[in-house]
Amino acid sequence: MNLTDNTTAACNEVSRAALRLQVYLAHAGVASRRACEGLISSGRVSVNGNVVTVLGTRVLPTDDIRLDGIALQIETKFHYLVLNKPPMYICSSSDPQGRSLAKDLLPMPRERLYNVGRLDYRSSGLIIFTNDGDFAAKVSHPSAKIKKEYLVEATGPIPDTMIAEFEKGLEIEGVFYRSTEIERLGRKSIRVVLIEGKNREIRRVFSHFHLHPSKLHRIRIGPVVLGSLGVGESRALTEEEKEILLQRRT
Structure with missing residues (x-):
């Protein structure tokens, strides 16, 4: 089927x-x-x-x-979209502070769309939107073990100790954080892959080492890559991408 x-x-x-x-x-x-x-x-x-x-x-x-x-009525036509979110857009259906909403960058189908997972206000890059509740629940559940890949630039030099500890795993205020993959790209930049995606995980690890990400950009969610999608642009997920996400092959 x-x-x-x-x-x-x-x-x-x-x-x-x-x-x-x-x-x-x-x-x-x-x-x-x-x-x-x-x-x-x-x-x-x-x-x-x-x-x-x-x-x-x-x-x-x-x-x-x-x-x-x-x-409200149950949707009968489902949509699955990928957005390249710019920084300073919030992933929410509304915002009491009046900040710009990521969903407002999407085409305007009749059906409601909401984000699967989150990118915080200052972060940018790949995020998925849908109106399919079953799809969202399966893809966002930790048991799916879907890899998410980020490019991160810091305000200062990133020490080797941070990279080593993030790769090995470290506890911060009672929460355990560990990257699946981590690679130094430059004196102030890394590529990092996460599976669990705990709330603000990368920012909390950086803060623990007295650093601040000046840029946090997600480039991949499982089989879905940002590629050449422009800032603020969106596209439909392919059938193959949806199938792989649902099959939890990362």
Whole structure:
């Protein structure tokens, strides 16, 4: 069965079954399941006119489900896009500080799109957007072990000890960090590959060694490479890239 068949089967199954509310929201293209849990907990979601804050609440596609008063429906057409995010764009559906949103750089299909994983505000490079909740959950889960590759430039010389410790693994404030691959490119620059992708991992390791990344640029997610994609430009994932990501071959 190919990806199209899987997608059609999933849509048919979703149309018949009761779903956890956060799963329904993800299938409606609102955000990733984890982000949807936050929306529910904050009281922004209602079911049949009643605000629901309990995670795991079961709903049917026939229920009246709303986010901030706006009715939602399960998406039936999925999109998968790659964006070369510029720095100073935030990966979020909205921002109370009014900062520029990465998703606003994408073409404007009717369906909602949200980012799979994150790049922080100052970082740049490759990020995937979709409205397929199942795809997002599988690709972003740590068990997928998808490699992510970065080019990093520092404000000062990078010591050999930092490279050696990051490759071996080190604990910072109770959290263990280790690169899968690391290579010196210059006096102030490295190439680093991560699998787990803990929150702000590279920046925390740099800070531990009293350094600051002046540039943090992601160039690969599993089989998907940035290549010649221009800053702020996007393209569709290929069928082959989607299949490999779902098969967890990195």
